[in-house]
Amino acid sequence: MTVRTRFAPSPTGYLHIGGARTALFNYLFARHNRGQFVLRIEDTDAARSTGESLNAILEGMLWLDLKWDEGPYYQSKRLGLYREAAAQLLEKNLAYRCWCAPEELEERRKLALKENRPPRYDGRCRTRPAQPAQPFAVRFRVPPGKTFFNDMIKGGISFEHAELEDLVLLRSDSTPTYNLCVVVDDAAMRITHVIRGDDHIANTPKQILLYEALGGTVPSFAHLPMILGSDKTRLSKRHGATSVMAYKEMGYLPHALVNYLARLGWSSGDEEIFGMNELIEKFSLENVGKSSGVFNPEKLLWLNHHYIKTTPAGELKPLLLQHLKTLGVDAARDERCEAIISTLRERAKTLKEMAEASLFYFREKISYEEKAAKKFLTHEILEPLKLLSKKLKKVEPFSEDNVKKAFDEVLEETGLKLGELAQPVRVALTGGTVSPGIFEMIAALGKEKTIERIEESLTPAAAWSSPRPGKEE
């Protein structure tokens, strides 16, 4: 039997970290077993479902490269199926009509909670005579007994039916509810493995009972542990960004998130770095842990940096371009991009950081940080800078090695140490004291801009080099 998994989000918000991991594990399990991965949109709550959310979820999955084989299926387009199933259950007396008013139910629940009683429906309509002309909901008649299932992650779990309430299958407006839809669809779509968050454990016995009532094959279940925030409560906006797409905006590589999410709850020995194919090859539910995990942004950041360091510059370029664009720089036609990326990848943990750090390469005019200029653009350095400029003009090709040679000559002739020359040059070229290695940076900046900026620095250098009090030469 081919393995079929599904990811079934409800379009009531963006794709969040937890949902993304559920989707990923379903994807990996299906791929690993050469099965199919189905996408189903659970939009039976018309009031809360939006097209915007739907797009956000699809966008998130595509960004993470979690491609589905089938769907998306929309539950809102399958309402007839669910009603049919409910009618069938009604017919077999496995379900019954309930005339209780929702408000009344709500009141009873609140009262029960207040009195510390289980807030469960008491089943009073099981035996109630028909109330013609009254709107009714359809409830499942939970049979007596006990349900056991063997969770692929958590192991054996069983529930006494006495703990289950007669759940609503069809609302009084005849729209179906979650548990019914899930079971009907998972059966119809021949889902073999239901992999979802462990907040669904309590739903599982109800769903198993429904499968049995409807004569469907019960799939295998695997309940993933929750992802928690730093305070060990369920991950939410309070803990920072939870939207997958927010990570794109922050300059994360999609695969860094995938790798991080995979390792949150799953492991393969001591390994930390996994490409997508490697994940597919190595993923198995046996290696998924049972306990919930805390989302650790620092580790994600480390992974992101790892992938920034190892992804070819050519692949990084279009991504960097996007971030530069939001900073108002259009570098699409700039041929230096790949060289620039190479100088920055070791020191930028996100693409956003890289874009910001690369700004000096693209600016027409740079401005000096006051402190930096004051400290390094001094009288004494004027001549060496002139000399350097002169030497650099002759450098051809303008490669890192050749630039270094020009520097060596200047150092030789002036007796300066590299540090004494490099920092002023750095300020002259970038405006600040922090940048990539001086030679690689100069080569990436390009001959024209380098010489232009050094010469430009010669003027203000004289003006700003007023010696500090007591240090008069």
Added chain:
RNA sequence: GGUCCCAUCGUCUAGAGGCCCAGGACGCGGCCCUCUCAAGGCCAAAACACGGGUUCGAAUCCCGUUGGGACCGCCA
């Protein structure tokens, strides 16, 4: 309140009775390298929640305690 789930360094985890006075990774601290910042290399601190069993032997199995979490909707 009831039911269910979970429990190894701060965090993610390895560990499927002896290989473990517990290994890796992130982060943190130190040192080295060094033209700045990084990156890199090396070193260090840091955990089997507790109590009972079972066993020649337990982080690993069982029970209990404690602590965390989830669920208890005509939401999904």
